[in-house]
Structure formats: structure tokens, C-alpha cells
Amino acid sequence: MTGYGQFCPIAKTMEVLDERWTVLIIRELLAGSHHFNELRRGVPKMSPALLSKRLRSLQRAGIVMRLGDGNRVRYELTPGGKELGPVVMALGEWGIRWRTQLGDEDLDPHLLMWDVHRSLDLDAMPDGRTVLRFLFPDVERTTREWWIVVQGTDVDLCDFDPGHDVSVSAESSLRTMVDIWRGELAWQPALRSGDLTLQGPQAVRRALPHWLKLSAFAHVPRREPEPVG
Secondary structure (H helix, E strand, O other): OOOOOOOOHHHHHHHHHOOOOHHHHHHHHHOOOOOHHHHHHHOOOOOHHHHHHHHHHHHHOOOEEEEEEOOEEEEEEOHHHHOOHHHHHHHHHHHHHHOOOOOHHHOOHHHHHHHHHOOEOHHHOOOOEEEEEEEOOOOOHHHOEEEEEEEOOEEEEEOOOOOOOOOEEEEEOHHHHHHHHHOOOOHHHHHHHOOEEEEOOHHHHHHHHHHEOOOOOOOOOOOOOOOOO
């Protein structure tokens, strides 16, 4: 038996959603990823074969539709899939409130930078090309440096030097930038402590925190610590 064998609507819903990675794929579609390689960048530890399998399952369930997009395939949420938006947001809000402890295994530079690059306030950024460089000295060399290149509404994320002049460079541990992204740590305390350093013209250094919107869950109130004893 692949289902729960219950008429309860929660059970019927979870027959679709409780497979590993499924809700994260829906999260990515809600966040604006529509092509296979975009979805892969949002779930970097998921194999391409499993991603394909889960997408087929979501199509059969009527949550995702597969469309032609020129020479590429495009994935879109159906109306029923879009209705899962508040459900996914509620899961994230619960998680930030109650599951706040992160282990080192949870810190993924690929996912962090993918999230950061698609959460920029483009209206606040200057005209012309802007290049943001992020350096995490505490991670392995292949994922240590990242560049975000912004020109108009085009935003590219690179894990290699694109060869453009850098507008501002941010250096910190991976955990520090994850904490900033999640709203656990504000920019100014991180700068004052030296956990984060910025290099570039003063005006650009001051503007950087206003260009990054942070996680959609950054402003969710955290629960109060449980009293001890």
C-alpha cells in the first residue's frame, strides 16, 4: 500500500506531499524557478534523476504542469499547486519560530547564494552594471567565492570570476551570512564585531544591506526561550 488508507483529507494530502524533497520543489516553484536547472539550483543536494521523478509525481497529482517554452521545458504550478503557497509559508514560519538551531550540515553556500541572488531589491540598485562578491573563507575552495552580476532586470549568479569590476565585496563565515539572511543577525552588529567585512566605496557599502531583501521569514517573531529549572 502506497497510501495511508484513510479518507481524512490531511492523509490524502500527505500522500502527495510527504515524499522527500516534494515540498521543497513546490517552494522553488513558488519562488519563481520554472526550468529544470533553476529547480536544481534550489535543491542542490537532490539528484537530477530524483528531481525528474518528483516532478512527474507532482504532474500526476495535478500540482505541476509541464509546458513547452521554446526549446526548453517550463514547469508551472496549477491553480491547486498555487493554493499550497500559504501552506508552505506557514511551514517556514513554524520552522523559523521553533526549529532555530542549525548544524554545520545545514549550511549550504549554493542554496544561500541562490536565495540571495533572487531576492535583490532591483529598484533600489543603481543603473548600469553592479557586481557583488561574496567570500566565505571557511568553506572549501570550490564554493568559497561567489559573484552576483546585476544589469537592469538581469541577475546572474556565478561561482567563477565573471571578469567585471566588483562594486562591493562581502567577507564572512558562511554561518554569519546565513544568520544575516535568516534575520538572526543584523548587518550593523556583524560589521561592528568584525564577523562581516565589506570592501568598496563607502556609499556602496552603506547601500548593500538595502539591496538584499533577506529571507521571507527573516521578520517572523521567534519563540521565547523556555525557562530553565
